[in-house]
Amino acid sequence: MDTNKKSLSFMISELKRFFKFFFSELKPKGKVFTPFNIITGIIMLTGAVLLVIRFAFGLGTITNLSQEYPWGLWIGFDVITGVAFAGGAYVLTFIVYIMRDEKYHPIIRVTVLNGFLAYVFYAGALLLDLGRPWNVINPIIGNSFGVSSVLFLVAWHFLLYMLAEFIEFSPAAAEWLGWKKTRKVLAGLTLGAVIFGITLSTLHQSGLGALYLMAKAKIHPLWYTEFIPILFLVSSVFAGLSMVIFEGSISHKVFKHRISEEIHRSHNDIVIGLAKICAGAMFVYIFLKALVFVHGQHWTYLNSGWGLWYLVEMIVFVAIPCFIFIEGYQSKKINLIKFGAVLTLIGIILNRLNVSVIAFKWYEAVRYYPTWGEIVVTLAVISAEIWVFRWIVNRMPILSDMPDWAKRQDQIGELESVTQKSESLKWKASIT
Amino acid sequence: MDRRNFLATVGTAVGASFIGRNAKASEKIEMMGILIDTTKCLGCRSCEYSCAEANGYPEPSDDSDKLFNSHRKTSENSLTVVNKFVIDENEIYVKEQCMHCAQPACAAACLTRAMHKTKEGPVVWDGSKCMGCRFCMISCPFDIPKFEYFSANPKISKCVMCWERLAKGEIPACAENCPNEAIVFGKRSDLIHEANNRIYSEPDAYVKHIYGEHEVGGTGVLYLSSVSFENFKFRTDLGEEAYPEFTKEFLYGVPVILTLFPAFLLALSNSTKREKTFTEGEGGNGH
Ligand code: SF4
Ligand code: SF4
Numbered sequence: 013m014d015t016n017k018k019s020l021s022f023m024i025s026e027l028k029r030f031f032k033f034f035f036s037e038l039k040p041k042g043k044v045f046t047p048f049n050i051i052t053g054i055i056m057l058t059g060a061v062l063l064v065i066r067f068a069f070g071l072g073t074i075t076n077l078s079q080e081y082p083w084g085l086w087i088g089f090d091v092i093t094g095v096a097f098a099g100g101a102y103v104l105t106f107i108v109y110i111m112r113d114e115k116y117h118p119i120i121r122v123t124v125l126n127g128f129l130a131y132v133f134y135a136g137a138l139l140l141d142l143g144r145p146w147n148v149i150n151p152i153i154g155n156s157f158g159v160s161s162v163l164f165l166v167a168w169h170f171l172l173y174m175l176a177e178f179i180e181f182s183p184a185a186a187e188w189l190g191w192k193k194t195r196k197v198l199a200g201l202t203l204g205a206v207i208f209g210i211t212l213s214t215l216h217q218s219g220l221g222a223l224y225l226m227a228k229a230k231i232h233p234l235w236y237t238e239f240i241p242i243l244f245l246v247s248s249v250f251a252g253l254s255m256v257i258f259e260g261s262i263s264h265k266v267f268k269h270r271i272s273e274e275i276h277r278s279h280n281d282i283v284i285g286l287a288k289i290c291a292g293a294m295f296v297y298i299f300l301k302a303l304v305f306v307h308g309q310h311w312t313y314l315n316s317g318w319g320l321w322y323l324v325e326m327i328v329f330v331a332i333p334c335f336i337f338i339e340g341y342q343s344k345k346i347n348l349i350k351f352g353a354v355l356t357l358i359g360i361i362l363n364r365l366n367v368s369v370i371a372f373k374w375y376e377a378v379r380y381y382p383t384w385g386e387i388v389v390t391l392a393v394i395s396a397e398i399w400v401f402r403w404i405v406n407r408m409p410i411l412s413d414m415p416d417w418a419k420r421q422d423q424i425g426e427l428e429s430v431t432q433k434s435e436s437l438k439w440k441a442s443i444t
Numbered sequence: 445m446d447r448r449n450f451l452a453t454v455g456t457a458v459g460a461s462f463i464g465r466n467a468k469a470s471e472k473i474e475m476m477g478i479l480i481d482t483t484k485c486l487g488c489r490s491c492e493y494s495c496a497e498a499n500g501y502p503e504p505s506d507d508s509d510k511l512f513n514s515h516r517k518t519s520e521n522s523l524t525v526v527n528k529f530v531i532d533e534n535e536i537y538v539k540e541q542c543m544h545c546a547q548p549a550c551a552a553a554c555l556t557r558a559m560h561k562t563k564e565g566p567v568v569w570d571g572s573k574c575m576g577c578r579f580c581m582i583s584c585p586f587d588i589p590k591f592e593y594f595s596a597n598p599k600i601s602k603c604v605m606c607w608e609r610l611a612k613g614e615i616p617a618c619a620e621n622c623p624n625e626a627i628v629f630g631k632r633s634d635l636i637h638e639a640n641n642r643i644y645s646e647p648d649a650y651v652k653h654i655y656g657e658h659e660v661g662g663t664g665v666l667y668l669s670s671v672s673f674e675n676f677k678f679r680t681d682l683g684e685e686a687y688p689e690f691t692k693e694f695l696y697g698v699p700v701i702l703t704l705f706p707a708f709l710l711a712l713s714n715s716t717k718r719e720k721t722f723t724e725g726e727g728g729n730g731h
Contacts, residue, residue, distance in 0.1 A: 143591060160552045
């Protein structure tokens with residue numbers, strides 16, 4: 013009885029400590045009224061007002077969506093493109109935790125954090141687009157499972173993936189809070205979360221493409237193919253890594269004061285390595301695209317505006333950046349690689365928007381284009397993500413070194429796993 | 445047959461053989477449908493009025509001359525529309541509404557099963573489940589489901605073959621009120637039989653094509669016409685495969701990947717770990 017009371021009061025005092033710490037950390041670090049803060053602040057406020065209008069009077073009040081174009085910028089860019097950009101997390105966790113290439117270890121945390129936030133915000137933007145959002149729990153609580161729906165799978169995989177990424181990221185949060193025991197437990201879950209996460213990623217990256225399989229009669233033949241899911245998966249590899257290169261070079265400037273010696277030292281090496289992987293993935297992608305093109309006998313379509321548009325996408329924004337990456341890593345030109353990454357990112361935006369918006373109902377006389385309201389809400393979502401990202405990076409050991417106690421924990425963990433292994437070897441030896 | 449149906453059928457079959465009873469429950473109920481004979485349509489739009497009345501939609505405008513000047517589509521306020529086409533100086537009127545596909549893309553797309561095909565044939569919508577994602581609109585090859593963009597509580601509207609009237613033993617309002625029997629309601633197989641009869645007894649009056657017999661795997665609504673269907677801006681490039689088939693391979697792949705991938709990744713991870721432990725004398729990174 014007494015011990016119960018004691019542990020209860022202990023827990024309460026711990027909780028109090030946590031909230032005190034948490035609220036003290038909520039305060040911004042550094043100047044508040046920077047140009048960036050003012051602009052993004054205004055964007056977010058406007059976005060919030062627009063969303064109130066949208067939920068009160070319907071989607072049509074602030075968007076250009078119509079019976080012909082039920083999905084616009086919010087799905088095509090926020091979700092379909094945003095998730096491709098978040099692909100860096102699953103590719104890098106594969107390289108670091110499965111292939112155990114230590115070279116990329118320094119940037120794994122920031123990449124996972126970025127991936128996690130991208131999902132929370134961009135996939136979260138999906139909710140803004142739902143006409144009857146209060147029913148969103150239906151496919152989750154199992155009241156009615158539409159298992160034959162690709163969207164059902166995508167929704168579930170999004171949810172589970174966010175959980176996996178949260179677990180992957182959580183040791184950093186535990187280090188920030190100084191929760192040693194919790195961190196040990198969470199760190200132990202990482203490999204499981206990584207394996208789970210990579211599996212889910214391959215499924216929903218391709219699943220986003222599979223969403224459009226039934227729109228066969230509506231997407232221009234240069235973009236529709238039954239291989240959309242595979243093309244989406246392959247392109248998410250270089251989309252994600254290009255985003256890592258791009259964000260990395262920005263973080264390097266913005267968070268100079270937080271960047272650990274290790275990241276700083278290895279930065280160029282990492283960028284060159286990523287460029288190599290990007291080039292490889294892009295080569296595979298170009299090959300697959302060519303295969304689809306030849307197989308579908310699409311030559312005749314080239315002779316039109318759509319054909320030109322297709323060539324621009326494929327040559328300017330895939331083939332050229334592919335060569336740039338090759339040249340970049342061969343002659344170690346970091347800035348050239350960064351330029352290639354930007355081109356690639358634009359190319360991915362074009363490709364995803366082509367499938368979902370631009371070449372969708374290409375035969376329609378009245379075309380969809382986003383309203384300023386849709387654009388502002390999209391920018392607001394991006395701004396909010398950057399704010400949260402900045403808040404976390406400025407507090408938790410994401411770019412900075414982890415605390416010494418955490419390093420020690422990891423070393424002990426390694427030792428344990430080695431001794432365990434040698435024990436089991438000994439044991440095996442003893443029975444043979 | 446989609447996977448769920450397949451499992452249900454297998455389940456029933458296995459269950460039935462165990463219980464030793466006849467699997468009467470799974471006996472197929474015949475799909476009901478509607479036959480629209482465009483050669484008989486007078487363009488009176490009675491179907492539009494009766495549809496609006498039966499389903500509680502605003503009464504359609506009666507300015508037919510003006511309406512017939514443009515090609516109309518169904519909308520969130522009108523589940524069926526009649527269009528006029530002048531072909532070789534003949535006026536042809538064509539009614540449009542949901543095709544009630546045998547294997548509807550809209551239902552396969554719906555992640556809450558709000559849109560679903562009843563075993564009697566109509567494809568219906570359940571507002572208590574729908575979350576308004578509009579994936580049904582993306583997927584329907586005929587662009588039928590419509591969404592209320594200016595409502596805080598938007599509905600998906602489309603023809604439901606007067607589902608509630610059928611339950612009461614009545615027939616769809618449009619079929620009941622057509623003065624010239626251009627709209628016939630009945631068992632789909634009977635309707636196809638009837639349509640073929642008409643084509644063969646009056647070969648000059650019809651083209652030899654029942655639109656909807658094979659399109660997208662067969663639809664519940666069938667059309668007869670004196671001219672080819674491109675003239676009505678009907679899509680004739682949709683193919684004969686049922687649209688849910690296009691996602692089948694992907695969906696079949698999912699459980700395979702979900703079971704095989706983790707095992708593969710774990711094995712890969714273990715192999716790289718061991719290598720490190722023995723060659724460099726350090727374990728894999730634990731966090
Ligand atoms: S026509 Fe469209 S809405 Fe109607 S059943 Fe077929 S797929 Fe569904
Ligand atoms: S809008 Fe409603 S009916 Fe259509 S797919 Fe989404 S949940 Fe289903």
